[in-house]
Amino acid sequence: MKNPFRSKRWIVTGLLCAAFVTGYAATPGGTSAASPDFRALVASPDRSEADRKADERRKPEQLLAFTGVRAGMKVLDIGAGGGYTTELLARAVGPQGVVYAQNGKPRDAFDERMKKPAMKNVVAAIRPFDDPAPPEAKDLDLIAVILFYHDITYMPVDRAKMNRRFFEALKPGGHLIVIDHSAKAGAGPEVGKTLHRIEEAQLRREVEAAGFKLEAQSGFLRDPGDPRDVPLREVSNMATDRFALKYVKP
Secondary structure, eight states, X not given: OOOHHHHHHHHHHHHHHHHHHHTEEEOTTSOEEEOOOHHHHHTOTXXXXXXXXXXXXXXXXXXXXXXXXXXXXXXXXXXXXXXXXXXXXXXXXXXXXXXXXXXXXXXXXXXXXXXXXXXXXXXXXXXXXXXOSOTTOOSEEEEEEESOHHHHTTSSOOHHHHHHHHHHHEEEEEEEEEEEXXXXXXXXXXXXXXXXXXXXXXXXXXXXXXXXXXXXXXXXXXXXXXXXXXXXXXXXXGOXXXXXXXXXXX
């Protein structure tokens, strides 16, 4: 005779296991890491007022969700600038993770941000863009190039070499996130300097030539009202049409 209590026990056990699994996600390295509470992270009371104001156009909660960043990851932030994105990533990876923040030259705003407790797991790296990863930054889980690829187009940088370095620095299954201000289709590379934008198709060609495969894209920063031929400095609050691409290293 079938024991009804035993059946119920197995059902409960199965539900508990399912609940446990859905609270965790596998990192590219095969380990499990809890999905951060991005809303709580963005609402952290020790974030600056300047960053909170930037949140209105940067949409950090959606950004972090799109990157897939998890606790314990190793991340490289390219063109970190003043460190807005770097700090968000550092909070997301937590004390067991690390964020390498690359800039082509020292930045006072970044140096000041490095004094914050939230930046304890950040390693500042002043390096050329076509060789951006410090020697110890190997088998990375994630590389982020946020609103900066267009600037690199008018620098004396070998972008093909740079993208190959991105590919080499990632572990298999690791991700490259590129977000940038969109230019009109057919716009030449010169708009990187004149408009501070880049044509999405051009960026895709360059990144995919290094071996990356497009895994996902998101419209959370899209703005169909942006004519895409106006200089960034002339756009109110820099609220441009921005594309978001997620690439994977096969």
